Amino acid sequence: MNRIDSHQHFWIFDPVRDSWIDNSMKKIQRDFLPQDLSPLLSQNQFSGCVAVQASQSEEETNFLLDLASKNDFIKGVVGWIDLRAENISERLRHFSQFEKLKGFRHVVQGEPDDFMFGNEFRNGIAALKQFDFTYDILIFHRQLPAAIDLVKSFPEQKFVIDHIAKPDIKSGEIASWKKGIKEIAKFENVKCKISGMVTEADWNNWKPSDLKPYLDVIFENFTADKLMFGSDWPVCNVASDYTNLVKTVEDYLAPFSDEDQNKFWFENAKSFYKIHD
Structure with a gap:
């Protein structure tokens, strides 16, 4: 069975730029590059991955595209662009020349809750x-609620939710998140990544039953x-190693049909990001 990891990151660690990686995350205060990920993908039957931006600059997008051009297993890149810029169409036209660039992301979790209602942001979308x-x-x-309004306002745009919208798994709070997910x-026009869950749980004590x-x-x-599956590697390392994370999801999916498992591990990411084998 082919598999695609639809969500992971690379970086050359910079303590200033990457200040979100604080001392509670010492395990990931270092460089993470394709040669670190490649063996993990092979060991877990993944044929490729999608590299997602971790810092907010066009330099980040170019960095990921450069890695993708040198590593066949990086099947796609989700970069960053200033969606609020007046010259957004011009910048998008520039980036449209790169076949492996599939889409963009903004770290909205770090913005005010009404950010996605902003006119400039919506102009970019x-x-x-x-x-x-x-x-x-x-x-x-x-x-x-803001994300629901966004996807409703742009029915032709392809969206995917990262990290199941980050519920508070550690506390067990589920009701308001569940309402929004429903x-x-x-x-x-909306898909969702099963990713980033272990980092919302109790890092040192989570169990599959918590998820x-x-x-x-x-x-x-x-x-x-x-x-679709996403590891959120290397961020996941603060709470789980790659193989244990994959096994946790495999065990959950064991009762599902082979067809559904193939969609989840491979086909959905392939079609959403238009990945070519």
């Missing part, structure tokens, strides 16, 4: 469609037709 770029929604669960999953209620909600609402 509107510009993506012309170039067939996707958009990754990175939010905390409290920002789901609503946003109704939109045909199960959240996985149940996600699969019940999105179904295997609209879900």
Whole structure:
């Protein structure tokens, strides 16, 4: 079975730029590059991955595209661009020359909760469609109402939710997040990544049973037709190693049909990001 890891990161660690990687995350205060990921993908039957931006600059986008040009297993890049810029169409036209650049992301979780209602941001989202770029929604669960309004306002735009919208798994809070997930999953233009869950749980003490209620909600609402796997490597290393993370999801999916498992591990990411073998 072919597999694609739809969400991981690379960086050359810079303590100033990467100040979000604080001392509680000492395990990932170092460089993470393709040669570090490649053996992990092979060991877990992944044929490729999608590299996602971790810092907010066009330099980051160019850095990831450079790595992708030198490593065949990097099948796609989700970069960063200033969606609020007046010359957004011009910048998108520039980046449209790179076949491996599939879409963009902004770290909205670090913005005010009304950020996605901003006219400049929405102007940028509107510009993506012309170039067939996707958009990754990175939010905390409290920002789901704004995300619902966004996906409703752009029915032709392809969206994917990162990290199941970051519910508070550590505390076990589920009700308000579940309400938002039920609503946003109704939109045909929205997919979701099963990623980033272990870092929302208790890093040192989480168990698969802590994740199960959240996985149940996600699969019940999105179904295997609209879900894809993402490791969130190397961020996941603060709470789990790569292989253990994969095994946790494999065990959850064991009762699913081979067809549904193939969609989840491979086909959905391939079609969403238009990945060529």
